[in-house]
Amino acid sequence: MTTFVDQVREMGFKQAAIAKADEAVERITAGMNISDVRGALRGDEPRRPNPRLRPHADGFWLHIRPSFYHTEVTHFYPTFRLGWLSTFMFVWETITGIILMIFYTPSPLAAYNNMWNILANVPLGQLMRNMHRLGAEVMVLVVALHMLRTFITGSYKKPRQFTWATGMILLVLTLLLSFSGYLLPWDQLAYWALTVFLSGAEAAPAPAAVNENILLILQGAPSLGAGGLLRWYLFHVLLMPLLLAIFFFVHYYKVVLHGFSLPPGREKIGEDTAKRVPRTERTYFIPDILTSELMWSALTTLFLVAGALWFWDAPLEHHADPIVTPLHVVAPWYLSWSQGWLKLADKTIVVGFIPLLMVAFIVMPYFEVGKSRRYADRRVGLSVAFLFMAIMLVSNWMGSPEYRVESSAEQEVSQEILPQEGPSVLLGVPYEHMAPGTYLPGEEVAGNPHLTEALEEFQAAMYRHSCHVPGNQNERLPREWDECEIAVLDSGDKRYGNFFKDAVMPDPYAELVIEEFQPNLLKLTLNYEVVNPDNPDEMLVESDWVSYRHADSNYEEECRYANKNC
Amino acid sequence: MQVKIVIGTIAFMLTMMIMGFAALREPTRLEEYTHAFEGRSIENGAKIFEGNCATCHGMNGKGEECENTAGEKIGCQGLPLNYQPLLCGDISDRTARMNAMNWAGTKDAFVESVVAAGRGGTAMPVWSAQFGGPMRDDEIKNVVAFVLNWENDALCDEELPTFDWPTLADTFLTDFPDGDAANGETLYVSYGCSGCHGAPDGSIPANVGPDLSAIAVDGGTRIEDYTAVMYVYESILEPNAYIAEQCPTGPCVGPPSAMPANFAERMSANPQDMADMLAYLLGQ
Ligand code: HEM
Numbered sequence: 001m002t003t004f005v006d007q008v009r010e011m012g013f014k015q016a017a018i019a020k021a022d023e024a025v026e027r028i029t030a031g032m033n034i035s036d037v038r039g040a041l042r043g044d045e046p047r048r049p050n051p052r053l054r055p056h057a058d059g060f061w062l063h064i065r066p067s068f069y070h071t072e073v074t075h076f077y078p079t080f081r082l083g084w085l086s087t088f089m090f091v092w093e094t095i096t097g098i099i100l101m102i103f104y105t106p107s108p109l110a111a112y113n114n115m116w117n118i119l120a121n122v123p124l125g126q127l128m129r130n131m132h133r134l135g136a137e138v139m140v141l142v143v144a145l146h147m148l149r150t151f152i153t154g155s156y157k158k159p160r161q162f163t164w165a166t167g168m169i170l171l172v173l174t175l176l177l178s179f180s181g182y183l184l185p186w187d188q189l190a191y192w193a194l195t196v197f198l199s200g201a202e203a204a205p206a207p208a209a210v211n212e213n214i215l216l217i218l219q220g221a222p223s224l225g226a227g228g229l230l231r232w233y234l235f236h237v238l239l240m241p242l243l244l245a246i247f248f249f250v251h252y253y254k255v256v257l258h259g260f261s262l263p264p265g266r267e268k269i270g271e272d273t274a275k276r277v278p279r280t281e282r283t284y285f286i287p288d289i290l291t292s293e294l295m296w297s298a299l300t301t302l303f304l305v306a307g308a309l310w311f312w313d314a315p316l317e318h319h320a321d322p323i324v325t326p327l328h329v330v331a332p333w334y335l336s337w338s339q340g341w342l343k344l345a346d347k348t349i350v351v352g353f354i355p356l357l358m359v360a361f362i363v364m365p366y367f368e369v370g371k372s373r374r375y376a377d378r379r380v381g382l383s384v385a386f387l388f389m390a391i392m393l394v395s396n397w398m399g400s401p402e403y404r405v406e407s408s409a410e411q412e413v414s415q416e417i418l419p420q421e422g423p424s425v426l427l428g429v430p431y432e433h434m435a436p437g438t439y440l441p442g443e444e445v446a447g448n449p450h451l452t453e454a455l456e457e458f459q460a461a462m463y464r465h466s467c468h469v470p471g472n473q474n475e476r477l478p479r480e481w482d483e484c485e486i487a488v489l490d491s492g493d494k495r496y497g498n499f500f501k502d503a504v505m506p507d508p509y510a511e512l513v514i515e516e517f518q519p520n521l522l523k524l525t526l527n528y529e530v531v532n533p534d535n536p537d538e539m540l541v542e543s544d545w546v547s548y549r550h551a552d553s554n555y556e557e558e559c560r561y562a563n564k565n566c
Numbered sequence: 567m568q569v570k571i572v573i574g575t576i577a578f579m580l581t582m583m584i585m586g587f588a589a590l591r592e593p594t595r596l597e598e599y600t601h602a603f604e605g606r607s608i609e610n611g612a613k614i615f616e617g618n619c620a621t622c623h624g625m626n627g628k629g630e631e632c633e634n635t636a637g638e639k640i641g642c643q644g645l646p647l648n649y650q651p652l653l654c655g656d657i658s659d660r661t662a663r664m665n666a667m668n669w670a671g672t673k674d675a676f677v678e679s680v681v682a683a684g685r686g687g688t689a690m691p692v693w694s695a696q697f698g699g700p701m702r703d704d705e706i707k708n709v710v711a712f713v714l715n716w717e718n719d720a721l722c723d724e725e726l727p728t729f730d731w732p733t734l735a736d737t738f739l740t741d742f743p744d745g746d747a748a749n750g751e752t753l754y755v756s757y758g759c760s761g762c763h764g765a766p767d768g769s770i771p772a773n774v775g776p777d778l779s780a781i782a783v784d785g786g787t788r789i790e791d792y793t794a795v796m797y798v799y800e801s802i803l804e805p806n807a808y809i810a811e812q813c814p815t816g817p818c819v820g821p822p823s824a825m826p827a828n829f830a831e832r833m834s835a836n837p838q839d840m841a842d843m844l845a846y847l848l849g850q
Contacts, residue, residue, distance in 0.1 A: 120599035295574035519718040548612040550605030
C-alpha cells in the first residue's frame, strides 16, 4: 500500500494530487475517472472496456436504470417523457414538502396561522408554498397523461399488464396524496372539501356500522377536528409517500425488466422486441439519456418556479369554521368528476361504483388481450377510451363551480362582487379609490376608472340575474334588463326567469354603499330590493350583504394571478 | 447532446436569476403580507363584532346605539369600547382602564383577556372556547384586533372633559336646577340604562339591574338618611358605594357592581344630562 506521502515523494505533489482526485472521482461515479467523465461530456467514443457501464453495475443510484435504451424510445414520441416527469414531480414535491414541513404544526390551533406565517415571515415561503401546491396539481395532470399515453400506445398489453396494474395503484396514490395535502392549511376550502369527501365515505354501500367505523378511522373523532387533521397530515407526509415510493420501485422495476415498449408500428404484430436492441440502435444512458434528463429537470424547474412566482398563487381562504358552510363548496378539479356524478345518481351508487371502476381499470389488460398494439387494429378500444375521456370531461364540468346548485339570485350577484372568499374586481380596486358613497350598478364615477370598472362588473352580474316585466308599475330604476320569462308555479307564485337562469329578480333595485367604518376600514354593503310586480306592498327580496375591507388587506396583489377571478 | 447541455445550463441559470429576483423582492413582500394578515384579521373581527358584540357595545363601539337581532333599538348594556380611556395609553401604553382594573399586562392582553374570559359579575359574557365560550382563539384574536383598531389620533388627542361632581345631590341641583324629564327619558336609553333596567315604556323588562319604575319611592328606603334623589345620584356616579339587594335574576352581586362605574366620566361632557336623568327617574 502506497500512502499519499509515498506518492508525493515518488511523483511530486502536483501529480500525486491529480492522481488522488482521479481516484476520488472514480469512486464517486463508481467507475469513471476524470478523463472518462470529460470524454462522456464531450461526446467522445468510450474506451474499452466501456467505463460508462460501470456506474450501472457498481453504483447504487444507477443500478436500477438501464445502461442503454432503444433509440426509438428516446425521442419525444412515444413516451412524451411523461413517466419520467411523474417521477420528477414526486421528487419535487418531496423536496418542497420537506421545506414546508419545517414551518407546519398539524393542529387546528396552529395550522392556519402557520400558513400565514409561511406567507408573511418565511423568506421565499410563499414561493415554496406555491411551488408545492402547483407541483401537486401538475403531478396529477402528468400522471393522468402518462396513463393516457401508455393506453394509446398499447403499452399495457402482454407482457406489461402488471406494469399497468401497479401504475393504476400509483394513480390512486397520487390522487390521495394530492387530496390529503388539501386539508392541511385548515381553511374553509380545505375543511369543506374534506367534509364533502368524508360524507361520501359514509354513504358507501356497506352496513352502517362499517361505514361509521371507517369514518371514525378517517377523521379520528365523530367530527373533523384535531384528531382528523393529525391523521390526514400523517397520511400526507408519511403513509402515502411511503406507499408511492414502494409502488414506484415495483413499477419501474417492471418497466426496466420488459424494456420500454417500441412505437407500435415498429415491431411485428404480437412480438415484443423491446429487449432485443441491435448494437446500432442503442442509446447509452451515459451520457445521452443522462444529459437529456438533466436538461428536462432544469427546464421543468424553470417552468415551475416561474409559474409559482408570476402566474399562479396557492389559495388561502378564511380559517376553517365547522359552523359556517360556504355558499359553494367545491372539490379540487381532479375530483370534480365525482361531484358531477353525485348530481346524477344516488350517493351510495356513486360511492360504490368508483372502487369497482378502479378494479376494472387494474384488471383491464388481463381481459383486453388483442394481440396488435397498432392504432388501426384498436379502433374499438381507442374509441371507448376517448368516449370515457369525454364523459370524464363532462362530469368534471358538471362538478365544477360553473354548474352548481344556485342559491338565490341576489346572493349569486353578491358572491361575484364581494365573494365570501378570495378577491374580486371590487376588492381589487386600490383602497384609495374606494370613495365612500352610494353607487348604482353600472354607474360611472368621474375620475375613478377602478371603481367604475367594478360597478360595470356589478351591472353585468345584475344583468345576468335580473329581468324586466313590461308595464311594471313598481319598477324602481329603469335599467336595461331583458324581458322576463314568467312561469307560474303550482303554489300560484310566479317565477321570473331570463336567458341565463330560471329564477332571477324582476326589476330589482340594487346599490353598493361604501362607508368609512374605522380608521383604515371600510364597510361595503350591497343592498337589494325587489317589489312584487303584481303587488306594490309586497317585497320579494329585501336583503343586504356586508363585507369589510381594510387598507392593508391587499387583494390587489392577489388579483395579479392567472388562477384568480378578478 | 451539446445542445442539451447548453439549454439545460441556460435554464438552470435563468432559474437561479428568478430565485435571486424573488429573494430581492422578499423583504417588501413579507412586509406586505404581514400587513395583509393584520388587515384581514381586522376585517374578520368586524364581522364577528357585528354578529356578537354590537347588541351590547353598539356597532360603532360607543356604547350608545344598540339594536337587538330584530333591528329594534335597545339600551346598550356594555361599556364604550371606541373610547379613549380603553384605547389610548400613556408613554408606556398604559390606559386609564388598565389602571382602574389593576391590570399588570399589556393593553392588547387587557382587551384580549376581557373578551376571552368575560368579566365575572357583569353582563360581559365569556367568549373563548377555552373557558366555555363559543369562539375559537383565532376569532378572539380577530375581534380584539378590530376593537384595538378604533385607536386613532383624533380619539386620543381629544381633551376628555372632566367635571368635579359634588358629593351631595342637592349641591349639584343648585347648579343645575332645571331638569328636563322628557330629555331624561331619551338619555336613559342612549346611555344604555334601559339595556339593564328595562325600557321606559316597559316593552323590555329589566334584566340585569333592578326595575327602576318605583325608584322615586324605593330610593329613599335603601340607605338610612338618604333621600331618593341622593340615592339615585350616588347610584349613578358610584355604583359600588351601595349594592341593591334584589336584581331581576336574584340577589345583586358586588361590589364590584355589574353596573358600569364610568357614568361620572361619561356625563362630565354634559352635566346637565344628570339633571335631566334625575328629573326623569324621580319625577315619574
Ligand atoms: C406516480 C405515478 C407514476 C410514475 C412515477 C410512473 C413512472 C413510469 C416511468 C418512469 C415509466 C417509463 C416510461 C415512460 O417514461 O413513459 C413508466 C412506464 C409505464 N407506466 Fe408508469 N408511472 C406512473 C403512473 C402510471 C400509471 C397511472 C399508469 C397506467 C395506469 C402507468 C403505466 C405505465 C406503463 C404501462 C408503462 C410502460 C410503458 C412502456 O413500456 O412503454 N404508470 N412509468
